Amino acid sequence: MRRSLAVLTTAALAAGLLAGCSPSDNPPTQDNSSAPPPVTATITVWADATRTPIITAMAAQFTADTGVAVDVVQRDFGSMRDDFISQAPTGQGPDVLIGAADWTGKFVQNGVTVPVELKAADFSPVAIEAVTYDGKIYGLPYALENLALFRNPALAPETPATMDAAIAAGQAAVAAGSAKYPFLLQTPREGGDPYHVYPIQTSFGAPVFGSTANGYDSSDLAMCGPEGQAFAAYLAKLGSEGVLATTMTADITKEAFVNGESPFIITGPWNTADFQAAIPDVAIEAVPSAGGQTASPFVSVQAFFISAKSANQIAANQFVVNYLGSKQAQLDLFKAGGRPPALTAAAEDPAVTGDPAMAGFAAVAEQGVAMPNIPAMDAVWGDWGNTESALIDNQGDPAQLWDAACASIKEKIATS
Amino acid sequence: MPQVVIAAEPASGEPSSRLRRDSHSTLWTKGFVAKLVLLAMADALGLYGVIAAWAVRSWPILAVLIPALLAVNIVYFSRRLTPAKYLVPGLVFLLVYQVFVILYTGYAAFTNYGDGHNSTKADAVEAILAQSAIRVEGSPALDLAVLRDGDDYFFLVPDGAGGALIGSDGEALKAAPGARLEAGRPVGLDGYDTLSLGDIIAQTAVITAMAVPCSDDPNDGVLKTPDGAVAYAYIPTLLYDEAAGQLTSQADGAVYADSGEGNFISPDGTVLQPGWKTPIGFRNFTSIITEPSLRGPFLGVLAWTFVYAIGTVVLAFAVGLSLALVLNHPSVKFRRLLRSLLILPYAFPAFLSAMVWQGMLNPQFGFVNQVLLGGRWVDWLGEAWLARATVLVVNVWMAFPYMFLICTGAIQSLPAEVEEAARVDGAGWLRTFWNIKLPLLLVSTAPLLISSFSMNFNNFNSIYLLTGGGPLAQPTDKAGATDILISFVYRLAFGGVNRQYGLACAISMLIFIIVAGISALGFKRTKVLEEMN
Structure with missing residues (x-):
């Protein structure tokens, strides 16, 4: 219904414009x-x-500049991807959507978004990688988000060189009675939390997918093999030592760190403000390596997408690419959102680099990897997370559990 | 509405009024005005719907909406059809919110609707063409002015040497002598109107569809503009042949033909994304039987679903009825306060209760283990049978206030004579309850128990939020210990690479048939019960 109304309105407007234009047609309008x-x-x-x-505040300026009104509709982030995919073809969807760049593959697979023309060199490479699918760019990236290690200097004065060193420092703090938990990492039992555990996994050289020049390769499940098994054994070891537990939910780990009950926690920028309020000198650092290689967290990129079924492609492109892609807009989004901008010019602005927390996260982002945006990623999460929970709970031989997860994921991808 | 007429009858006062009353215009009572206003609003809404459906060429909606609108007007302006006047609003809502949903689910069950098969073939072609066009290597972004001459639109772009080129859809760029440029940006050409941004936006459909060949050589590509201000040169890698309904690769001549299963496929088996939604017959239903991942756990899940639904209803009814009986006894003090307290679980949203319970049952930090059990480790949701018992208990906790409410009402409406007569006949309390009160209570509550059963048969929230269907015996299992059919379907249809709405609809239809069958049987039995009394 909304679309039909838009059709009628557009028709009426077009008629009005045509009528209104005729007198001023002869002298080309040059009035700026x-x-x-x-x-x-x-x-x-x-x-x-x-x-x-x-977005509502920023859109006011855009409307004043271009005469295009922006109607911002608030939606639940968790259901936005699937709602957009099912509603876009009916014409009931939005013209523009703010989402996570790892949705790109699903959007392309369903034909609900269109490529955009960006100057890729102006953006952080990981941000461009995140919105690129099959060699084409599908969204305007505007912010990066990744995990880091928060350290409470009162309990652990030194930056740990390795995960084992961090855990040893944590255990020493527990033994000394100044802390309750050696290390905090949320690993709820149901579904696990492979996103938060991922830096440990990559430090064993076991990324989920291998990559080709064209991005992640769904036929190459690189997490399987001896590297992955070594990571599985390590996770089981942390579980049996009581460092990790499937009783640790996001709320519990956060509260424990705020209360000064542990020197370390791996978490994201959404907790920065609460942590800084509780521990003013809290340090934000790279996740230390457990397996010898770089501990790369996922970098999830936030992006604007344009609907393939938008009747306002030109206005939507003007808004997304020309307006939100500008340095000023990216800085405004940074000020409101507290995530490093994807546009390099904005990321290098003193407003961003002068913020120690941002600098910390941005430094960690440099060793991060783009969250896979291929549809096959959907088949990975369930088995992956449940298997990590089983590993932490020591429910079997780590290598066997890991191989079973790999077999199940491969089967799901093969039968899709 | 008929009361209006009846009420007006004595006011008119004469017997001949029956003849004059064929026009309502004589009866401007409050009720009639209210009816007019309400109907006018309904008609306006309906008419808006008709216009909107017409504008998007949605014929099925029109075919339903117009008769429905006529029917509503006939019913309420007619002098007869009194029962219909009461039934129509309910029927309309039933049709929209129940019948339509069931029919649509039934339809989707026979399609491949899901990821990659999301829309129509036309949409798929459009998306494939947009995705397959590639930028001409090394081609610059060209500042663009959109010009108009009559009904024709033109692109004016710089030629890189201080001049400009003009071209239109399908007509290659050529020199545009006399074009005006400002700082290298073309702004106009004599004999043409330059479109402002507002004009361009108003003509979005025309301008985004324009493809201006860069030269007579197709390898130079075509200019297209995404934003009306900059043009880029693209080479289409796929061409669509509308008559044959197939796509041809420009690079190697490979033909991607309609596979008949909702996608384009080349002879070597390469499938283009996206595909489209298309009927696939009974495949979703047969896959329930043939797919081993479905067949294996299906019976176990089905059995647990029955245990869970029946167990919840029986236990919650038992708890609710006991409490209702106790709190109905005059000797209990603070009855009103206690009743209000007992209804509290019902006042919380169910999903909130489920999440609070999940937190309280955390084996290490939960309230139950920490406070009630003094720090003992009981893994309430982590072991198969304990988890089943726990979800049942939690669900009973959420469901009993409802049973308590209806039982309290039913008990209070039981005639006191019955109990008195039983006592006079020498029946004890238990006998009175079991042989007299309970059967009478069941007459009025049985339909509610049946609907409660069907509700719990599909009680996705309490399972999903409490255990997510787990615990899983093996982390890669297809079904967990507490998975009921609907959460199992969710795991299956949405747990792989693609969300399979068609498959989910097919299993939902089966669940619907089971629940509808049991409910029908149950209501039949209720009738027998009624007749008995």
Whole structure:
């Protein structure tokens, strides 16, 4: 219904414009006066609760500049991807959507988004990788988000060189009675949390997928093999030592760190403010390596996508590429969102580099890897997480559990 | 609405009024005005729907909406059809929210609807063409002015040597002598109007569809603009042949033909993404039988679903009824307060309760183990049978207030004589309850118990939020110990690479048939019960 209304409105507007234009047709309009142009179109943007007010505020300037009204609709982030995929073909979806770049593959697979033209060199490489699918760029990246190690200097004065050193320092703090937990990492039992455990996994050289020049390769499940088995054995060891436990949920780990009950926690920028309030000198550092190689967290990139079924492609492109891709817009989004901007010019601005927390996360992001945006990733999470929980709970031989997970994931990908 | 007429009858006062009353215009009572207003609103909404459906060429909606609108008007303006006046609103909502949903689910069960098969063939072709066009290597982004001459639109781009080129859809770029440029950016050409951004946006459909050949050589590509301000040169790698309904690769001449299964496929088996939604017959249903990952756990899950649904209803009814009986006894003090307290679990949203329970049952940090059991380790949701018992208990906790409410109401409406007569006849308390009160209570509560059963048969929230269907015997198992059919379907249809809505709909239809069958049987038995009394 909304679309039909838009059709009618557009038709009416077009008629009005044509009629209105005829007298001024002869002298080509050259007036670049400052009077705002009349509203000629409306684009609908889906955003989550945190970003709705930011986009609304930023859109006011865009409307004044271009005469395109922006209607920001607040949606639940968790269901936005699937809602967009099912609603876009009906014409009921939005023109523009704010989402995670790892949705790109699903959007392309369903034909609901269109490629955009960006100057790729202007953006952080990992951000461009995240929105690139099959060699084409599908979204405007605007912020990077990744995990890091938060360290409480009162309990662990030194940056740990390795994961084992961190755990040893934590255990020493527990033995001394100044802490309750040697190391905090959320690993809830149901479904696990492979996203949070991933830096440990990559430090064993076991990324989920191998890559080709064209991005991640769904036929190459690189986490399988001896590297993955070594990681599985390590996870089981941490479980049997009581360092990790499947009773540790996100809430429990966060509260424990805020209360000064542990020197270390692996978590993301969403907890920065609460941690800094509780522990003013909290340090944000790279996750130490457990397996000898770089501990690379996933870098999840936030991006704007344009609907393939938008009747306002031009207005949507103007808004996303030309307006939100500008340095000022990316800085505004940074100020409101607290995540390093994807546009290099904005990321190098003193407003960003002068923020120690941001600098910390940005440094860790440099050793991070783009979250896979291929549809096959959907088949990985379930078995992957449940198997990590089983490993932490010591429910069997680590290598066997890991191989079983690999076999199950491979079968799911093969039968899709 | 008919009361309006009846109420107006004595006011008119004359017997001949029956003849004059064929026009309502004489009866401007409050009720009639209210009816007019309400109907006018319904008609306006309906008419808007008709126009909207017309605008998007949605004929099925029109075919339903117009008769429905006519029917509503006939029913309420007619002097007869009194029962229909009461039934129509309910029927409309039943059709929209129940019948339509069931029919649509039934339809989707016979399609391949899901990831990669999301829309129509036309949409798929459009998406494939957009995804397959590649930028001409090394081609610059060209500042663009969109020009108009009458109904024709033109692209004006710089030629890189201080001049400009003009071209239109299908007509290659050629020199545009006399073009005006400002700082290298073309702004206009005599004889043409330059479109402002507002004009361009108003003509989005036309301008985004324009493909201006860069030269007569197709290898130079075509200019297209995504934003009306900059043009880029693309080479299409696939061409669509509308008549044959197939795509041809420009590079190697490979033909991607319609496979009949909702996608384009080349002779060597390469499939293009996306595909489209298309009927696939009974394949979703047969895969329930043939797919080993489905067949294996299906019976176990089905059995547990029955235990869970029946167990919840029986236990919650027992708890609710006992409490209702106790709190109905005059000797209990603070009855009103206790009743209000007992209804509390019902006042919390079920999903919130489930999540709070999950936190309280955390074996290490949960309230139950820490406070009630003094720090003992009981893994409430981690062992198969204990987890089953726990979800049942938690679900009973969430369901009993409802049973308590309906039982309290039913007990209070039991005639006191019955109990008195039983006592006079020398029946004890237990006998009175078992032989007299319970059967009478069941007459009024049985339909609610049946609907409660069907609700719990599909009680996705409490399972999903409490255990997620787990615990799993092996981390890669297809079903967990507490998975009921609906959570099992969710895991299956949405746990792989692609979300398979068609498969989910097919299993949902089976669940619907089971629940509907049992409910029908149950209601039949209730009738027998009613007749008995």
